[in-house]
Amino acid sequence: MGPKTGFAVAALVLAPLAACGGKSESQEQQQQAQAGPPQVSVLTVQPQTVTLTTVLPGRTTAYETSEVRPQVSGLVTARLFTEGDTVREGQPLYRIDPQPYQAQVASARASLARARASIASSAALQRRYGELVKINAIARQDFENAVTTAEQARADVAAQQAAVRTAQIDLARTTIRAPISGRIGRSVTTTGALVSAAQTNALTTIQRLDPIYVDVSQSSADLLKLRQQLAAGDLSRGGQAARVQLRLEDGSVYPIEGKLQFADVSVDPNTGTQTIRALFPNPKGLLLPGMYVRAELVQGTQAGAILVPLRAVTRDERGNPTVMVVGQDGKLQPRNLTAPRTIGDNWLVTAGLKPGDKVVMEGAMMLRPGMPVKAVPYNPNAAPAQGQGQGQPQGQQAAGK
Structure with missing residues (x-):
C-alpha cells in the first residue's frame, strides 16, 4: 500500500468520527434551547413596618443605696x-x-426641773415689784431687773427642754x-x-434591688440622629417611653421588660458618650448590682421599610452590598444597596431597591448579569431539587453530564 492509499484510508476513518462529534455538540445545544432559560427563586420586595432596636452594653445599679454609719x-x-x-x-x-446617754437624759431633765423652779420664784418677784412700783415703794430699776430675771428664767426652761430633747435623740441613736x-x-x-x-x-450597706437600674452608654452622635429621626417623623414611638429588654451574662433573656428613664444631660468628653438609665422590675432578685448585661433599646417603629434577607446580599470588590434583581425584561441586573443595619436575619435597605423589585434568592450563583432567567417565587421551606445545585441552571448541569 502506497502513501497515497494510507492517507485516503485515514481520511475515511476520521470523517465519521468528526461527523459524530458535530452531532453531539448540536444535540447539546438543542437540549439547552429546549430547557429554556435557567430558573431562579425570587423574593418580591414589599414595604413593611419594622421596629428598630439597638444593643448596648451596661451595668446594673441598685435603685437605692445606704451606707449605715x-x-x-x-x-x-x-x-x-x-x-x-x-x-x-x-x-x-x-x-x-446606752448607759452614758441615759445619764445625759437624766441630767438634762434635772436641769429642766431646776429651771422651772427658778421660773416660779422670778415670776412671783416680778408680780410683787409690779405692785410696789405703782405706789413708788421701790425704784423703777428694781422692777425692771425683776422683769428681766423672770424672762431669763423662762428662756432657761426652753433651753433645758431642748437639751432634754437632744439627749433623748442621742439615746435613741x-x-x-x-x-x-x-x-x-x-x-x-x-x-x-x-x-x-x-x-x-460604714458598718454595713443596704441596697434596694426591686426595682433596679441599668446604666448603658451610647454615642452622643447616635442619640442626636435618633432625636432627628423622631422629630422628622421617620420614627415613631406612639407617645410611649422607649422599651428595653435585657440579655444576661449567660446569653439568656431577662423575662421582664424595662422602661427608659432618662439620658444624662452631659456628654463625657473623653468617650463622647451619654449615660442612659433604664428601670427594671426585679421581684425575684435575679439582677444584682454590678452585673454586666446587654440592653436592647427599642428606638421606635419605621413605616415603609424594605428588608432583604442576609443570604441574598453579597459584596463587590469594594465591599459594597449588592443583590441580583430580575428586571422587567426577565434578565438579571445587579443592584448596589445602601444597608446601614440589620434587623434579625434581614438587611434594612434605605437605597437601591423599591417596592415590587424581584430579588434573587437562589439559582444565580453561576449566572452572569444580563442573562435571561425564569423567575419563580422563593419558598424558604422547599428543599432543593435532587441533583440540582443552588447556583447552577438545569441546562448547565445537563451539559456537565
Whole structure:
C-alpha cells in the first residue's frame, strides 16, 4: 500500500468520527434551547413596618443605696440582723451601749426641773415689784431687773427642754436602724467594737434591688440622629417611653421588660458618650448590682421599610452590598444597596431597591448579569431539587453530564 492509499484510508476513518462529534455538540445545544432559560427563586420586595432596636452594653445599679454609719459614739453591744437578709426601713441593726446617754437624759431633765423652779420664784418677784412700783415703794430699776430675771428664767426652761430633747435623740441613736428597705450586706463591725459618730467607714450597706437600674452608654452622635429621626417623623414611638429588654451574662433573656428613664444631660468628653438609665422590675432578685448585661433599646417603629434577607446580599470588590434583581425584561441586573443595619436575619435597605423589585434568592450563583432567567417565587421551606445545585441552571448541569 502506497502513501497515497494510507492517507485516503485515514481520511475515511476520521470523517465519521468528526461527523459524530458535530452531532453531539448540536444535540447539546438543542437540549439547552429546549430547557429554556435557567430558573431562579425570587423574593418580591414589599414595604413593611419594622421596629428598630439597638444593643448596648451596661451595668446594673441598685435603685437605692445606704451606707449605715453610727451617729453617736460608743461600744457596739449587739448586732441584730443576719447578713444577706432583706431588712425593713426602721428595723434595728446594731445596739450601742446606752448607759452614758441615759445619764445625759437624766441630767438634762434635772436641769429642766431646776429651771422651772427658778421660773416660779422670778415670776412671783416680778408680780410683787409690779405692785410696789405703782405706789413708788421701790425704784423703777428694781422692777425692771425683776422683769428681766423672770424672762431669763423662762428662756432657761426652753433651753433645758431642748437639751432634754437632744439627749433623748442621742439615746435613741444608740439603736442603729435601717434607713431604707432592701438587702443588707456583710457587717464590717462586730460586737465589742468601738465606733465613732465621725468615722468614715460604714458598718454595713443596704441596697434596694426591686426595682433596679441599668446604666448603658451610647454615642452622643447616635442619640442626636435618633432625636432627628423622631422629630422628622421617620420614627415613631406612639407617645410611649422607649422599651428595653435585657440579655444576661449567660446569653439568656431577662423575662421582664424595662422602661427608659432618662439620658444624662452631659456628654463625657473623653468617650463622647451619654449615660442612659433604664428601670427594671426585679421581684425575684435575679439582677444584682454590678452585673454586666446587654440592653436592647427599642428606638421606635419605621413605616415603609424594605428588608432583604442576609443570604441574598453579597459584596463587590469594594465591599459594597449588592443583590441580583430580575428586571422587567426577565434578565438579571445587579443592584448596589445602601444597608446601614440589620434587623434579625434581614438587611434594612434605605437605597437601591423599591417596592415590587424581584430579588434573587437562589439559582444565580453561576449566572452572569444580563442573562435571561425564569423567575419563580422563593419558598424558604422547599428543599432543593435532587441533583440540582443552588447556583447552577438545569441546562448547565445537563451539559456537565
